[in-house]
Amino acid sequence: MVQKNRHSIIPDMPGAKAKEKEQVPSSKSAVITDIDSLIEPPSKNEKEGLNAAAIEKAVKSANIPMILMIFVMLVFGLVILYSVSGPDAYGQFQDSSWFLARQIRFTVAGIVAMFIISFIPIDFFRQKWIAISAYVLSIGLAFATIAFGVGREHGASRWINIGPIQLQSSEIIKVALIVAFAGYRSAIAKLRSEGKIKQPRSDLMKVIKNTMIDFIIPVGLCVLVDIVIVLQPHLSCFIIVAAVIFMCALTSEIPLRSWLIGSFVMILVGAVVGSLVLAMTPAEKRERFMNNYAHVFKRLAIFTADEEDFDEEEGTLTKDDTRQVDNAHNALGSGGMWGVGLGNSRSKYNYVSEAQNDYIFSIYIEETGFVGGVILMLMYLVMFFMCLIVCWKAKDVFSRTIATGCTALIFVEVLMNISVELQVIPATGVTLPFISYGGTAQISLLIAYGLILSVSRSGTLHLEKKKAQAAKKAMESGA
Numbered sequence: 001m002v003q004k005n006r007h008s009i010i011p012d013m014p015g016a017k018a019k020e021k022e023q024v025p026s027s028k029s030a031v032i033t034d035i036d037s038l039i040e041p042p043s044k045n046e047k048e049g050l051n052a053a054a055i056e057k058a059v060k061s062a063n064i065p066m067i068l069m070i071f072v073m074l075v076f077g078l079v080i081l082y083s084v085s086g087p088d089a090y091g092q093f094q095d096s097s098w099f100l101a102r103q104i105r106f107t108v109a110g111i112v113a114m115f116i117i118s119f120i121p122i123d124f125f126r127q128k129w130i131a132i133s134a135y136v137l138s139i140g141l142a143f144a145t146i147a148f149g150v151g152r153e154h155g156a157s158r159w160i161n162i163g164p165i166q167l168q169s170s171e172i173i174k175v176a177l178i179v180a181f182a183g184y185r186s187a188i189a190k191l192r193s194e195g196k197i198k199q200p201r202s203d204l205m206k207v208i209k210n211t212m213i214d215f216i217i218p219v220g221l222c223v224l225v226d227i228v229i230v231l232q233p234h235l236s237c238f239i240i241v242a243a244v245i246f247m248c249a250l251t252s253e254i255p256l257r258s259w260l261i262g263s264f265v266m267i268l269v270g271a272v273v274g275s276l277v278l279a280m281t282p283a284e285k286r287e288r289f290m291n292n293y294a295h296v297f298k299r300l301a302i303f304t305a306d307e308e309d310f311d312e313e314e315g316t317l318t319k320d321d322t323r324q325v326d327n328a329h330n331a332l333g334s335g336g337m338w339g340v341g342l343g344n345s346r347s348k349y350n351y352v353s354e355a356q357n358d359y360i361f362s363i364y365i366e367e368t369g370f371v372g373g374v375i376l377m378l379m380y381l382v383m384f385f386m387c388l389i390v391c392w393k394a395k396d397v398f399s400r401t402i403a404t405g406c407t408a409l410i411f412v413e414v415l416m417n418i419s420v421e422l423q424v425i426p427a428t429g430v431t432l433p434f435i436s437y438g439g440t441a442q443i444s445l446l447i448a449y450g451l452i453l454s455v456s457r458s459g460t461l462h463l464e465k466k467k468a469q470a471a472k473k474a475m476e477s478g479a
Helices: 014-023 052-061 064-093 098-118 122-126 128-148 169-193 203-230 235-250 256-280 283-291 294-303 323-334 360-393 397-421 439-458 461-478
Strands: 159-162 165-168
Touching: 064 098, 064 360, 064 439, 098 439, 122 128, 122 169, 122 397, 122 439, 128 159, 128 169, 128 203, 165 169, 165 439, 169 203, 169 235, 169 397, 169 439, 203 235, 203 256, 235 397, 323 360, 323 397, 360 397, 360 439, 397 439
Parallel strands: none
Antiparallel strands: 159 165
8 A cells, every 4th residue: 555645635724835935035026126236136245335245346337448548647647747847846845856746646636536436326416406516616716716816927817725725726617617517408408308398389489498598598607607717817728618618518419509599699799798898998997907918918929920020129029938939849849759768858957937837748758759749649549539438328418418528628638738839829828637737637637537437337328228138137037
């Protein structure tokens, strides 16, 4: 007689099964609420807060080639700065590494800020309070520089003193305006997609309202800051801000009609207001105002000068006026193919003043020659195309505007600095990004680069597609 298994004659017990299900939860029944966990499953030992799994995930999502590129550029810049600034540093401070030591501190601070910003999701910066704060900061610094600025001995007020710290306010303004402009355009795009911007019935009123919202308000607010900058006077910053905001406006999905009508209206209003102000201002005040731009007119005169302008009796310029530009240009030509060697420049011994700032490219070419110049230009080109790829892959208006604005900021300054030293444009006082000496400039540019890294890590279409595919795959496997 075959004995049946005693489990087969035990009746089903619904309560027992329910209890058993409660004790052993099914993995398929678990609801996944965090989409990021679909891409990178959490570690079994993962706990709240900072841990190895979170760090590993952050590192995997980072744009390693761009990070390596900026480190190479920064190290390259520090080497060039030490080679170029030694004589001037020793003459002023009896320490040939004075500029280098300070620049290393600025660079470390900038790298810390860059990494912190790069690992913050780019969507965090689209909040309204950040955009408003960025604009208030930019226009506040612009007015503060006029009221309390120092540095007029160099032709313009560019610095403000906050206790022992001296800030070049224009460098902060450039980055803040990009964030403010991107935040505004993102907010308008969101309101329009949600249908919260009501359109008038009249076609004419629709055009006027859309032009105001899309172009005149955001561009006009930035132009207001730019006007305050040019009144400092700081013409080179005025040009850079105008170029950067122009690039931001191009990539922020402003309709062509709004572009054309808004530009015409702003130019017309600017011409009328400018003419009225000029007509109502007394001649004495106009003359005093124009004297503030004497250094600008002199630089233009130097750039366009010919031999007749150096006539000792009737000429308006002297050889001493053009000494800086001429010596910088001579340094470019004396490097030859391979240069005279790092540290062996002759022009840096007071032939070119402020060699560590505006004219560092000329001294670098003298020491490294044509080959060194090509290497530096290739490094900038590689960095530019890396940033351009991030702009191209940006997932929305905000991410694209941030990436485009920060990329334009860096490379407009590169083009302006090199163009000055090649005598393509008049002298502007623009430094060479990541190479020239300057604390505020170094930190601000690294913050801008950090924003580009943030877009590449969390604001690209590639990541959005990857998340969507992972979610679809998880749903199919769960089914």
